[in-house]
Amino acid sequence: MRPFGIRWVKQECAATLSLLFIAGYALAGAPAPRPDTGGNDTPENQVASLGSFRFESGDTIDDLKVSYVTYGKLNATRDNAILSLQHFTGDHHDNEFLIGPGKALDTEKYFVIATDFIGNARLRQGLTTGPTNSGLKMRFPRITARDWVNADYKLVKDYLGIDHVVATVGSSIGGINAYQLAVSHPDFTTAIIPIAASPHTNPQIQLVLRHAKDVITLDPAWYGGMYDINPITGLEVALAGLTPWWRSSEWYNSQKVRDVEASMTSVWTVLAPQDARDVYYQLDGWAGFNVGDTPGFNGDTKAALAKIKAKTLVVAIKEDLIVRREETMYAKEAIPNASYLEISSGFGHNACCGFDPKANDAMNRGIANFLSAIK
Numbered sequence: 001m002r003p004f005g006i007r008w009v010k011q012e013c014a015a016t017l018s019l020l021f022i023a024g025y026a027l028a029g030a031p032a033p034r035p036d037t038g039g040n041d042t043p044e045n046q047v048a049s050l051g052s053f054r055f056e057s058g059d060t061i062d063d064l065k066v067s068y069v070t071y072g073k074l075n076a077t078r079d080n081a082i083l084s085l086q087h088f089t090g091d092h093h094d095n096e097f098l099i100g101p102g103k104a105l106d107t108e109k110y111f112v113i114a115t116d117f118i119g120n121a122r123l124r125q126g127l128t129t130g131p132t133n134s135g136l137k138m139r140f141p142r143i144t145a146r147d148w149v150n151a152d153y154k155l156v157k158d159y160l161g162i163d164h165v166v167a168t169v170g171s172s173i174g175g176i177n178a179y180q181l182a183v184s185h186p187d188f189t190t191a192i193i194p195i196a197a198s199p200h201t202n203p204q205i206q207l208v209l210r211h212a213k214d215v216i217t218l219d220p221a222w223y224g225g226m227y228d229i230n231p232i233t234g235l236e237v238a239l240a241g242l243t244p245w246w247r248s249s250e251w252y253n254s255q256k257v258r259d260v261e262a263s264m265t266s267v268w269t270v271l272a273p274q275d276a277r278d279v280y281y282q283l284d285g286w287a288g289f290n291v292g293d294t295p296g297f298n299g300d301t302k303a304a305l306a307k308i309k310a311k312t313l314v315v316a317i318k319e320d321l322i323v324r325r326e327e328t329m330y331a332k333e334a335i336p337n338a339s340y341l342e343i344s345s346g347f348g349h350n351a352c353c354g355f356d357p358k359a360n361d362a363m364n365r366g367i368a369n370f371l372s373a374i375k
Contacts, residue, residue: 045069045092045127048159053151059141061134066155067116067127068092071099072107074162081162083152083189084114085170085177087353088282089239089274091127092116095169097354097364104367110166113156117148117177119285121278131225132275138225143285145180146294152177153185164188166374168310169367171195171352172323173282175315179291179331182310191374192308193367195315196352198327199334200290200301205322208245209287212238216280225277235276248319248348305334312338313370315352315363322349341366 046068053064069092074081082105084095092114099105105112116122119130119140127133128151131140141147156162168189170178175197182192201209219234221227244252292301312335316328325342332340343362345351351359 047127048155050151050154050159053154055141056144056146057141061129061136061141063129064118064151064154065129066118066151066159067120068155069114071105071112071114072110074111078162079164079166080109081111081113081156081165083156083165083168083181084112085152085168085174086114086116086120087170087172087174088286089121089279090174090353091120091122094174094353095171097360098169098367104364104371105169106368113160113162113165115152115155117173118151119143119278119281121274121282130275130278131281132277137227137277140281143281144293145177145285145289145291146184148173148177148285149181149184153181153188157188164190167191167193167371169193169195170197172197172349173286175352176201176286176289176291179305179308180289180294182308182312183291183294183297183304186307186309189310191311191313191371193313193315193370194331195363196317196320196323196328196349198289198323199305199331200292200327201287202324202327205245206287208242209283212242213280213283213287215241216276216283219276222276225280227277231276235274235279239274239279245321246348246350248321248346250319251346251348254346302330302334305331306336308335311370311374313367314338314340315366316340316342317347317349317351317359318342318344319346320349320352339370341370 048066048068050064050066052060052062054060084099084105086092086094095114099107099112101108116128118128120127131137134140156165165188168178168181175194178192178194179197179199181189215238216222216234219231221229221231222234290299290301292299292304294304297304314328314332316325318325332338343351343359345356345359347356347359350356354360
């Protein structure tokens, strides 16, 4: 989930400028180029053509393209990869506060693959296939967490030729996808690290997210989602309506009125790269998430979590208004031998995404210690 604040606006402007020149799509059906085990970091965007892809709904698209970047070097035995997953309205750079020499995802030790999920909302950047850049608009298949992780699995295993990853790390939507990957593909990842993520979106937040979807559709320029010109007004109002949830109650109570208003309205400054239709699809996938909906579990969240083989570190933000402590504790108790790291931050849910330096330090230490014990 991408929070919006003054600091993020500055970061986002710089990131947007740097991404305007990313590489175009790879040719459909091109052979899978395996990463050079002795090569340098490739943090510039790459796009893999994965061929036909079947969605959980049964619908298919002919040529799924998945955008990604890599950091570090893949070793000769191809067993040092870590998968980094994006959050709501984010992109492949989301977890960089954890990535780099000396950080939790140490690029002198690991080969980090950071992906953009299906329906990434960034305009004009040739990212992962979604409703808008496919040309299908609202005819695009509905996206679920199973679709998100199946695309990443296909990218890493079939395209990059990496059969197994050391860990899968993601915050918010990236975290729910970490849970889902461990259930859908139980032998693919040795460990998962879901940060500020629930294994089942709680009913209160489901209502909030579905309301945001409805607000997007109220824009007169929405045209049933079949527009050609991005309906920015509905998107502005919808995302501004989510803004109060990103930070803690304590943070809002401690700020001056002008600071709160700035936090609310700063979202409008950063909407240019976002597409309303793709945001709508992301909200739908997030609101409808329950890892228990994985085939074979009949909606039973606890039963699905109990089948996770991966070593698990559940990272929680104590003051999070979107993912409550009881939800993360529920996941910790249901997953066999799971570890738990709780961080206190007035940034609330925002803390999961690199906004609080103290929380960043705590996560880097805790995740590094957890990974050091992985065998």
